Amino acid sequence: MTPDQLTAPPLAAAPTGRGARTRRTPSPRLRLALAAALALAVVAGFLLADTHGYAEFVVPLRLRRLAALVVVGWAVALSTVLFQTVTGNRILTPALMGFDALYVLLQTVVVFAFSSQLLRDLDPRLQFVAETLLMLAFALTLFRWLFASGRYPLHVLILVGMVFATLFRSIASFLQRLIDPSEFQTLQNLMFASFTTVDEDLVWITAAVVAVATLVVVRRLHVFDVLALGAETATNLGVDHRRETTKVLALVAVLVSVSTALVGPITFFGLLVAHLAYQLAGTHRHAVVLPMAGLSAVVCLVGGQFVLERLLEVTTTLSVVIELVGGLTFIALLIHRARRNLA
Template identity: 90%
Template structure:
């Protein structure tokens, strides 16, 4: 080997190639989830799995996209939209219904009506919070995050207090709703969520370059001709919509977005949203669909997937905090 070629750095894969490889892996995981262990009854089994697959893909894509966008406008890689209190509000609503009425009313309500009311309530909460802070002249994003964290703590405290007063038999029903579940998803709700996520994705794709500028910060974005306040408000509204519909569909997932967003930035090899967003979405599909496949087909356990995801996501959050603290001390 000539000496001049021996010192050349190894060529890195292009970002588009990385996305393509991740997409192939995601398709392989999806095919395995649909076709494995059909035992000759594919015509019957596969359609039953399709609904769950669509729910997994939609929720993964929505959470991944909302987390990346939220981190873009906040300029912080360890924040997630869950800090705004969406998950806590969802649990509080379920708790109040069971406490004030009964678990039978919660189970007997039309899923479509329940989905619409929960989504609307979370959207109203988020948009009211945005409007109150931004219209008051206090356009400070860290204030918005802190207020959201205060509300999240308040919602969790009220829910925990009411749960102690609920009958144990009804609390068992409520407890099943406190973790995300992909096993009992209404088909009509899946397609309604698909429409919302598709529209949100189309709006995001149109402004990918704007998001690249937003990631530079308020000062550089404004100097480059981007209305930082208006674009940030739009992003937060999209984040609220995506988190609301995904939470109302399957339940709360707190740290999953942080996990896939971190994976996306590590795997993308660039900070451009045209690469990071699809990488995050595909990583989410691999984690959710692959995790469900491993639990059901390989390990044959009935553990809820969201419990495992929250454990891994929580450990990722702690690792990121420790890494950032060490970097600041260095």
């Protein structure tokens, strides 16, 4: 028996007889089906609402933004759940490794060294490839140096990643103070994720990368379930924990890099949808949690964009609202964990 079972109060006897009622919880498959139905309904509403009889013209224009929302949401959801699996901590996100901070630093250096006009004139495909490769190079070098070599445990990798993230933000903040105010206004728009000015070709390139990563994830779902049990247990079950964790971190780096290079940084969104997935899945199996996280991300992003544009009719950037809600979720999780540790 576990310590929780030893200290738990005795369960009340279940009522018996003809008048007894058995409380049944929905099965994981039913939960996934309901989440998929909700996601489809939200997507349909986003595409077809307020077309005013011009659906043949309006729907194709909305498809590009819908594709960006779905691809980025799915990538962020998968990367966050996988990162929490290998770290064993549900309040951590890949953003702690400095991806978002490095993206902002790259944009700041370009504007500081040249001008914001260069960012506007630069081929978006070249910019996308350069940003993705730089973030991947940083992440993979860090993983190989600190973890794959076997010299340091995983928590050292996370701490060093947090130090680099703080360093990148400090350098970016210093350079931003030296930039002309008009240039800084242009740069400020790049600090938040934007789904309105996404290049269509880049969306499909990102979708292809995310699709390949998803296929890899599907083939290794059983391995992720074992990794979630911890290093010692996974090793006893015949899984090379360090090697498999390195593969997962590389997969996370790919997903986060392409999604960040496509639309910009989304710091707390992954934490929000991962927490929703754990609550809604009804199980810890990755075969249910991962698709539930992806569907939750689609509902939050597409539904949030639909509410802002169609119902509230405001021009507020969706990522600002996401960061607010995600930040509040992060604080709530910290308070909940502190209370549980004190109990």
